[in-house]
Amino acid sequence: MNRFAEVRTWPLLAFALLVGLQAIVLTVTLGGYAVDGWLAWVGVASLALTVLLAMAVVSTLARAQARARLAQRTMEEAIDALPASVEIFDAEDRLIAYNRRLVEIYPHMLRHFQRKCTFEDLVRESLARGGIPEARGREPEWLEERRQARGKQLTPLLQRVHDDMWLRIYESRTPSGGIVGVRMDVTDLIHEQQRLAASRAQLRATIESAANGILTLDSGGHVLEANPSCELLFGFTASELQGVHVGMLLGAASATAAPAGATPDIPLDPRSLLGQPREFTARHRSGEALHLQLAIAEVRTDTIHLYVCIVTDLTERKRQEERLRRANELLARQSTTDGLTGVGNRRLFDQLLQTEWQRAIRAGRPLALLMVDIDHFKQYNDCYGHVSGDDCLRRVATLLRSCAGRGGESVCRYGGEEFAVLLVDTDLAGAQVVAQRCLDSVRLAAIEHVGSPVRRSVSLSIGVAALIPQNGEGAHRLIQTADAALYEAKQAGRARLICQQQSA
Numbered sequence: 001m002n003r004f005a006e007v008r009t010w011p012l013l014a015f016a017l018l019v020g021l022q023a024i025v026l027t028v029t030l031g032g033y034a035v036d037g038w039l040a041w042v043g044v045a046s047l048a049l050t051v052l053l054a055m056a057v058v059s060t061l062a063r064a065q066a067r068a069r070l071a072q073r074t075m076e077e078a079i080d081a082l083p084a085s086v087e088i089f090d091a092e093d094r095l096i097a098y099n100r101r102l103v104e105i106y107p108h109m110l111r112h113f114q115r116k117c118t119f120e121d122l123v124r125e126s127l128a129r130g131g132i133p134e135a136r137g138r139e140p141e142w143l144e145e146r147r148q149a150r151g152k153q154l155t156p157l158l159q160r161v162h163d164d165m166w167l168r169i170y171e172s173r174t175p176s177g178g179i180v181g182v183r184m185d186v187t188d189l190i191h192e193q194q195r196l197a198a199s200r201a202q203l204r205a206t207i208e209s210a211a212n213g214i215l216t217l218d219s220g221g222h223v224l225e226a227n228p229s230c231e232l233l234f235g236f237t238a239s240e241l242q243g244v245h246v247g248m249l250l251g252a253a254s255a256t257a258a259p260a261g262a263t264p265d266i267p268l269d270p271r272s273l274l275g276q277p278r279e280f281t282a283r284h285r286s287g288e289a290l291h292l293q294l295a296i297a298e299v300r301t302d303t304i305h306l307y308v309c310i311v312t313d314l315t316e317r318k319r320q321e322e323r324l325r326r327a328n329e330l331l332a333r334q335s336t337t338d339g340l341t342g343v344g345n346r347r348l349f350d351q352l353l354q355t356e357w358q359r360a361i362r363a364g365r366p367l368a369l370l371m372v373d374i375d376h377f378k379q380y381n382d383c384y385g386h387v388s389g390d391d392c393l394r395r396v397a398t399l400l401r402s403c404a405g406r407g408g409e410s411v412c413r414y415g416g417e418e419f420a421v422l423l424v425d426t427d428l429a430g431a432q433v434v435a436q437r438c439l440d441s442v443r444l445a446a447i448e449h450v451g452s453p454v455r456r457s458v459s460l461s462i463g464v465a466a467l468i469p470q471n472g473e474g475a476h477r478l479i480q481t482a483d484a485a486l487y488e489a490k491q492a493g494r495a496r497l498i499c500q501q502q503s504a
């Protein structure tokens with residue numbers, strides 16, 4: 001303001017001096033004290049100077065006035081150009097100045113602005129028009145509160161006005177007791193805050209209702225927040241989980257006490273968990289083992305650095321997988337096991353023979369087969385009945401398994417009362433030893449068979465074959481050879497073994 005209103009003062013001082021001097025000269029001249037003409041000349045000269053100075057003073061004042069007008073216009077334009085509204089009230093709280101923005105905000109109030117109404121009158125008018133939504137229904141109380149707080153607020157007011165416009169209102173007292181008010185349109189900011197609050201509420205609801213456990217961790221891996229699914233998963237409340245290291249949760253959560261504040265047994269840097277989801281074992285508060293999958297994402301901004309973990313409970317799925325695996329194993333076993341005797345069935349024998357045949361070809365090693373038949377088994381059934389016949393079959397199978405070695409897994413029921421014993425990496429001599437062991441073992445078992453023409457106990461006939469399989473020939477050759485040997489054993493009187501070796 002001073003820069004614009006500046007007025008030079010020296011012409012005024014000089015003018016005042018000269019007027020004084022001239023008054024003295026005129027007094028002396030008119031009083032008849034002047035005896036010489038020089039004084040008259042001084043008077044004339046001072047008069048002329050006075051006129052000149054008066055002209056200078058007038059022009060200075062005119063320039064000062066022009067500058068003051070310019071300053072005022074500049075100031076008004078500057079205030080009008082502000083993006084905020086400005087209103088100035090005098091000590092009686094009467095509106096004495098305002099800018100264009102105030103009229104833009106309250107166009108219907110222009111008439112009242114021009115009348116220089118008091119602040120209270122303006123507020124009353126606004127309330128009457130319903131222009132202050134927050135006051136609706138309690139206008140008198142609201143006006144009283146506003147009046148009381150007028151010019152005393154330490155923080156700006158936030159007020160919603162017509163058309164869902166939001167204003168932040170700053171009010172300051174001037175030294176002469178007036179009030180300067182500034183209203184800033186913060187509608188965009190408030191809408192942004194409302195959108196943010198809505199999306200935050202949405203996010204919160206999603207996290208709270210998520211079936212997966214969700215943990216937020218600080219940069220060091222300590223739990224900041226845990227959702228209800230996490231509480232359920234680990235058996236600890238969210239507040240108990242707060243501050244716990246994620247390594248503690250995944251490694252060894254205590255079965256009895258909340259692990260809060262405990263040092264993690266397994267130090268885990270959350271960064272090392274970034275990337276693909278990983279599986280962990282953990283413990284519920286009750287001690288129950290949990291199988292979990294953890295996917296972790298890093299959240300890093302200028303002000304925050306944290307991690308968000310999605311914890312998926314795989315425990316039930318793993319249990320089901322394990323149950324399924326066992327059931328499949330059982331099914332596989334059942335599908336290759338003879339239901340009566342518990343040894344391998346014909347299907348297993350066929351599979352084993354193919355596998356071992358190929359292996360023997362690759363290794364260039366011998367493969368041997370015993371075809372075992374119970375002698376006169378028809379008579380056994382006839383004599384003791386089929387149930388006892390079944391028992392006999394089971395006993396013979398058990399004896400053969402104990403003689404076959406390799407856990408007996410190569411003993412299979414070939415059909416009826418006939419068994420096949422496959423001996424890998426065994427030549428004819430080795431197979432003969434095993435066959436003899438089988439014969440001896442059944443003889444020693446002395447299973448009564450009074451109907452047998454051979455002897456009074458169960459006996460076996462065994463055909464033994466062994467060969468080194470060659471590329472291009474089928475495994476049936478081994479079966480045919482062993483069968484032929486068995487036939488020979490039967491023909492030769494039973495209760496014996498016959499070895500038959502085929503040349504390659």
Ligand SMILES: Nc1nc2c(ncn2[C@@H]2O[C@H](COP(=O)(O)OP(=O)(O)OP(=O)(O)O)[C@@H](O)[C@H]2O)c(=O)[nH]1
Pocket residue numbers: 340373374375376377378379381385386387388389390393415416417490
């Ligand atoms: N109890 C019982 N008997 C069976 C079973 N499978 C086959 N058999 C019987 O086994 C007998 C086999 O008789 P054959 O083939 O004539 O042979 P065998 O009487 O042993 O005479 P050789 O073999 O010549 O000594 C039949 O009577 C069948 O009924 C079974 O699962 N349980």
